Amino acid sequence: MESAITHAPSFDPARAYSSLPLLPPTADLESRAVLKACIGARAAVAELKQAGGLLPNQDVLINTIPLLEARASSEIENIVTTTDQLFRYAQPDREALADPATKEALRYRTALRRGLDLLQKKPLSTATAVEVCRTLLGVNLDVRRVPGTKLLNERTDTVVYTPPDGEALLRQLLANWERFLHDATDVDPLVRMAVAHYQFEAIHPFTDGNGRTGRILNLLFLVEQELLDIPVLYLSSAIIRRRADYYRLLLAVTTDAAWEEWILYMLRAVDETARWTTERIRAIQQLMKDTAAYVRREAYGAYSRELVELTFLQPYCRIKNVVEAGIAERQTASVYLKKLVAAGVLNEVKVGREKLFINPRLMRLLTVEDPGDLSFPAPTLTKRMPGGAR
Secondary structure (H helix, E strand, C coil), rough: CHHHCCCCCHCCCCCCCCCCCCCCCCCCCCCCCHHHHHHHHHHHHHHHHHHHHCCCCCCCHHCCHHHHHHHHHHHHHHCCHHHHHHHHCCCCCHHCCHHHHHHHHHHHHHHHHHHHHHHHCCCCCCHHHHHHHHHHHHHCCCCCCCCCCCCCCCCCCCCCCCCCHHHHHHHHHHHHHHHHHHCCCCCCCCHHHHHHHHHHHHHHCCCCHHHHHHHHHHHHHHCCCCCCCCCCHHHHHHHHHHHHHHHHHHHHHHHCCCCHHHHHHHHHHHHHHHHHHHHHHHHHHHHHHHHHHHHHCCCHHHHHHHHHHHHCCEECCCCCHHHHHHCCCCHHHHHHHHHHCCCCCCCCEEECEEEEEEEEHHHHHHHCCCCCCCCCCCCCCCCCCCCHCC
């Protein structure tokens, strides 16, 4: 992006940035610092992909990590809910009961799944982005046609960026964005992802939902490029920790063509979150083994591999889930879950007329930076009394 139109004198935040340069930028995208960071990030992502295969059922990850990503990505856009609320209402027949912010965050996960479905049929495209954004917002929108979109500083209300205007121009820019994603194969996929993410946010093709759509597209691109099998990189967690830098560096590309600093920011976010997710996957694998062993020992009548696995697939489990999984009929399912509560494996919470059985160790593992000791109590040793009495 090293051209005359990329520098600050030509950029007026209050005017539509219709001179947004096409991709690829003329800047050196793979400087020595970028390549060095890229090596570490690629290794971390490869390790994450391998770790995901360690779990007997990868749906454990698909049902949990995207919800964390949904919460964080939504919070970046000031849509604030809690992890507890998300998991309470994550099942389809409960979603309608959630508050508006939780519903909107839950649609992030739905949009991610919709994007994955589309990826099975065709490469990432403008049409994918449109469908993802429609699902996110729950409205039948398309690429912007009406001018007037402006991005404001939250504190001062001053205009910091006015994206390009005009549907024809936006579609031309999006077509160029698509070609860069798929044709610039001489550029490392992680660098391509960072560059394309900037460009998508700069195009700002929709009236709303651009940030969340762009962050979903990042994950879909990593799957499309086979860097990941499933979209379980918790990337928004790193962005929200450095949210001010995220917006500052996006703008610096526009005003100063500061590509290196932006790409390094994204590579560090990928590296950091890939390592965090890998660590958590391994911890989940161990916790599943420990839980199975403990339940087999302390709540033998309730033990089955399928039931233990279900409490990880559905950390906020319901009697209905046990029945639908074919593990037991309703009355027996209730007995099983209560035995797991008595053994200290699950916590029981009443929500309205329904009971939720929460896996507290898994939730601590997913939501607390240092979850502490997740082990179960050791077996109680009892002395055998004379005559066989205990």
